[in-house]
Amino acid sequence: MESEISNITQEKLRIKGKDQGNLEINIHKQPILRFAPEPSGYLHLGHAKAFFLNHHFSKDFFRVRIDDTNPLKETLEYENSIKKDLLMISSKRLFFSRSSDYFNALIFYAHKFIELGYAYADNTPVEQMRDERDKGIENENRNNSVEKNKEIFVSMLNQKNKEYCLRAKIDIKHKNKSLRDPVIFRFNFVHHYIYGDKYFVYPTYDFACPIIDSIECITNVFRSNEYRDRNAQYNWFIKKLKTVTFNKCELSEYIKEEKKENSKIIEDFLFFKNNCNELIHESNFNIYKKENILSLFNFLDEKITNHNNSDKITNNDFNDELIIFNYYLPKFAPEIVDFSRMSFENTILSKRNLKEIISDNKLTWDDPRIPTIRGIIRKGLNIEALKEYVLMQGVAQKNSVFSWDKLWSINKKVIDDLSGRYFCIEEKDLVEFVISDVTLNYYKSVPLHRKNPSLGEKSLFYGDIIYLNKNDVNLIKDSEFTLMYFSCAKIIGNKIFLTDSDVRKSKHKIHWVPKQNSVRIKLINYTDLLREDKFNHESKEEEWGVAEEEVLKAKGVVQFERMGYYYVDQKGIFNLVPYTVQVKKY
Numbered sequence: 001m002e003s004e005i006s007n008i009t010q011e012k013l014r015i016k017g018k019d020q021g022n023l024e025i026n027i028h029k030q031p032i033l034r035f036a037p038e039p040s041g042y043l044h045l046g047h048a049k050a051f052f053l054n055h056h057f058s059k060d061f062f063r064v065r066i067d068d069t070n071p072l073k074e075t076l077e078y079e080n081s082i083k084k085d086l087l088m089i090s091s092k093r094l095f096f097s098r099s100s101d102y103f104n105a106l107i108f109y110a111h112k113f114i115e116l117g118y119a120y121a122d123n124t125p126v127e128q129m130r131d132e133r134d135k136g137i138e139n140e141n142r143n144n145s146v147e148k149n150k151e152i153f154v155s156m157l158n159q160k161n162k163e164y165c166l167r168a169k170i171d172i173k174h175k176n177k178s179l180r181d182p183v184i185f186r187f188n189f190v191h192h193y194i195y196g197d198k199y200f201v202y203p204t205y206d207f208a209c210p211i212i213d214s215i216e217c218i219t220n221v222f223r224s225n226e227y228r229d230r231n232a233q234y235n236w237f238i239k240k241l242k243t244v245t246f247n248k249c250e251l252s253e254y255i256k257e258e259k260k261e262n263s264k265i266i267e268d269f270l271f272f273k274n275n276c277n278e279l280i281h282e283s284n285f286n287i288y289k290k291e292n293i294l295s296l297f298n299f300l301d302e303k304i305t306n307h308n309n310s311d312k313i314t315n316n317d318f319n320d321e322l323i324i325f326n327y328y329l330p331k332f333a334p335e336i337v338d339f340s341r342m343s344f345e346n347t348i349l350s351k352r353n354l355k356e357i358i359s360d361n362k363l364t365w366d367d368p369r370i371p372t373i374r375g376i377i378r379k380g381l382n383i384e385a386l387k388e389y390v391l392m393q394g395v396a397q398k399n400s401v402f403s404w405d406k407l408w409s410i411n412k413k414v415i416d417d418l419s420g421r422y423f424c425i426e427e428k429d430l431v432e433f434v435i436s437d438v439t440l441n442y443y444k445s446v447p448l449h450r451k452n453p454s455l456g457e458k459s460l461f462y463g464d465i466i467y468l469n470k471n472d473v474n475l476i477k478d479s480e481f482t483l484m485y486f487s488c489a490k491i492i493g494n495k496i497f498l499t500d501s502d503v504r505k506s507k508h509k510i511h512w513v514p515k516q517n518s519v520r521i522k523l524i525n526y527t528d529l530l531r532e533d534k535f536n537h538e539s540k541e542e543e544w545g546v547a548e549e550e551v552l553k554a555k556g557v558v559q560f561e562r563m564g565y566y567y568v569d570q571k572g573i574f575n576l577v578p579y580t581v582q583v584k585k586y
Contacts, residue, residue, distance in 0.1 A: 028219035034063035040073035041351035042365040042372040049342040052390040053222040061093040071192040085373045089383045106203040112244045114149045121152035123163045133180045136173040178230045210237040214330035217276045225338040339395040346528035368526040380567035380577030385411035408579035415557045420448035423511045424547035424560040431470045436495040458550040465515040472510045481508035511561045525576040
């Protein structure tokens with residue numbers, strides 16, 4: 001049955017990395033890639049590397065499969081947050097699915113693995129099993145008959161023999177311990193956030209992943225090298241999947257259930273038809289000849305034409321072959337590409353540890369100190385900068401703990417051209433002055449960014465009373481200086497006198513804030529999450545500032561001139577973007 005799963009045609013694609021050089025990667029000429037996050041927390045920077053590498057090599061669309069194989073840790077809140085974040089950061093069409101969409105198929109293939117001698121039921125206690133796997137000891141259940149294993153697995157599906165699990169029969173003495181008969185199905189009596197109590201026996205990630213990848217037409221999988229020892233296991237499942245044969249009659253009960261419960265049949269088939277047409281035709285299936293595949297591709301078009309509205313098509317309109325094609329038929333043997341994990345100083349990316357920190361310190365998943373996608377955006381990180389940083393690393397193999405400065409340096413280059421300029425002075429440094437000999441009470445339009453006119457203009461108020469920064473005042477007291485966007489001036493006593501000097505020739509250029517029509521704002525500096533591997537209780541520094549009122553209209557990131565870049569978190573609340581504090585120039 002080698003022909004049932006296609007031989008992948010490859011071409012070399014290249015990532016240009018400034019730090020690692022050019023990396024050539026063998027990948028399918030029409031790649032279909034996926035990202036498979038577990039809905040047990042919010043997406044963090046570690047996920048970002050897997051997402052952007054897979055996303056980069058995909059074409060116009062990208063598959064996202066929610067890996068909901070462990071209901072103990074998973075919630076609908078987490079799934080929704082993942083989807084929302086990915087829709088925000090993706091530049092390509094996303095096609096969502098869940099591992100649970102294929103639970104029936106995985107149960108079916110578990111039966112097939114038992115029949116072919118690739119799996120057996122085992123009731124060895126957990127600690128004993130762990131010890132035996134570690135020592136390479138074979139237990140008596142490994143040699144049970146196919147009939148007994150089938151009987152036990154059926155009873156497991158009926159909530160009996162709860163002390164059992166199903167294990168793959170690979171090589172209990174293999175030097176790669178991931179191949180020492182791993183568990184592939186186990187009991188889990190936890191309410192599933194989508195299916196409730198329908199299932200009590202769940203597939204493991206290691207069993208579900210390769211089979212669903214093949215069914216979903218995935219050609220290549222980029223994943224971190226923490227899974228490297230399990231690559232051989234992944235490939236073993238794919239190899240055995242190639243030997244499985246079945247006929248339509250064996251799937252009759254599964255098909256009835258799909259027609260009854262699956263509301264995505266049209267959507268899923270259209271995905272294959274519109275995006276995988278050429279890939280499917282590379283494959284030679286013993287079950288479906290090419291003419292049958294073409295017939296399937298024409299099937300839905302005919303149904304839609306006849307009904308003039310796809311919404312009128314019901315699941316009963318579908319022939320059995322269509323459902324088998326969508327959810328049961330393996331289509332490709334994906335190839336794996338490893339890359340190093342992405343870790344940073346003074347933070348942590350373990351979801352379990354993040355949950356503890358969040359709970360113990362009454363934080364939220366989107367707190368700027370938490371290295372989630374949402375948190376890091378609130379700290380002022382532009383997604384394009386994160387993407388550039390990830391691709392710059394490419395698929396390097398060395399695991400390293402990175403300092404933050406490189407990422408934020410890239411970010412500063414990205415946000416500089418996108419940030420409107422405003423005036424602000426820390427409240428503790430305010431000094432009030434009256435502009436003498438003139439009456440000022442007007443607004444003037446000035447550019448938000450002199451080098452990027454596409455950002456538009458702001459309306460700056462000019463009044464008789466202004467604030468300066470006391471540190472500036474101490475340096476310019478006896479000198480002529482320029483009030484930015486205003487005029488040259490001198491300070492005499494507690495008054496400012498405007499002069500007719502050329503602002504271009506002025507040595508000192510300082511910012512200012514009009515007292516009238518100014519606003520009080522909060523400035524927050526979020527620092528490292530951890531200090532000496534413990535939560536940093538001094539990681540949030542707050543102060544007040546006074547700024548021009550126009551800043552309340554701003555969104556995204558702004559630059560407070562001669563201060564730094566700040567993310568507009570809420571109206572009147574601004575978070576300092578790391579590594580952007582400016583040394584004042586005069």
